[in-house]
Amino acid sequence: MTARGVYRWTVLAVIVVCAVVSYAVISHRLGGPAAPKPGPRPDFQLPFPCGEVWTLTTYPGHDDYDIDFFAASGPTGGRTVLASAAGTVQWAGWSATLVDGRPAPPGSSGTRGGLGYGVVLDHGGGWFSEYGHLAADPQVRTGEHVERGRLLGVVGHTGSTSVDHLHYEQLDDTRDPKRTRGNGDKVEALFDGVPSGITSDAHSPDQTRTSRNCALTSAPPPA
Structure with a gap:
């Protein structure tokens, strides 16, 4: 050849x-294997008693979908925080760090990072919600099943803040194959099926919403 x-x-x-x-x-x-898909989204409601009016805010440097809740009238601190949907307590307790990275003492505020006293609920299908800066140890325990409207604690300013408010997130854990519930899993929160309007830490205007986290047998409050 x-x-x-x-x-x-x-x-x-x-x-x-x-x-x-x-x-x-x-x-x-x-x-x-195909990428996992989330289950049906829970019917999330505002994490506050039926009829209460709250302001949803954010600020530059916040993660885009994180919400800070402030009472629309009256003091924010000490207000009741409820489960926004039924689920299982994935974590409840204390988590905060000092500037040098050491764990912050329970109950401290203005720390470098952390929810302070907080709760993470697993709603199934990849859906989670987080509640942070509670005033004291949560009223639920890890592994406990809770119904929507279950008392989780009261609004405070523990962890990485010094201002009374509730830090809140909704997450779709199927977005991250490693299941870390990190920033990439956060999604725009929906309450009573309506988007929260908090989608950008620098460009989302404040929103005002009325809670429809009512007893399942009662009628919703008037619009």
């Missing part, structure tokens, strides 16, 4: 090998 013939056969063999490898890769991807 001439040198040109050897060259042609070599090129042809390389093309065939590349085609086989490409086919194998594509087939593996198509036949591999």
Whole structure:
């Protein structure tokens, strides 16, 4: 066989090998496990008693979908915090750190980071909600099942704040294959099926909402 013939056969063999490898890769991807999808979104309600009016805010430097709740009238501190949907307590307790990274003493405020006294609820289907800066130890315990409207605690200013308010998040854990419930899992919160309007830490105007976290057998408050 001439040198040109050897060259042609070599090129042809390389093309065939590349085609086989490409086919194998594509087939593996198509036949591999599909990305998980979230279950039905829970009917989240404001995490406050029925009929109460609250202001939803954020600020530059906040994560885009994080909400800070302030009472629309009267003092914010000491207000009741309720489960915004039924679920299981994934975590309840104390979490905060000092500027140097050491754990902050329970009950301290103005720390470098952390929810302070807080609660994380697992609603199933990949859905979670978080509640932070409670005034004292939560009224629920890890592993406990709670119904919507269950008392979680009261508004305070523990952890990485010195101002009374409730820090709140809704998360879709299926967005992150590692299931870390990090920033990439946060989504715009919905309350009573209506988007919160808090989507950007620098550009979301304040919103005012009335809680419809009412007894399941009672009528919602007037609009």
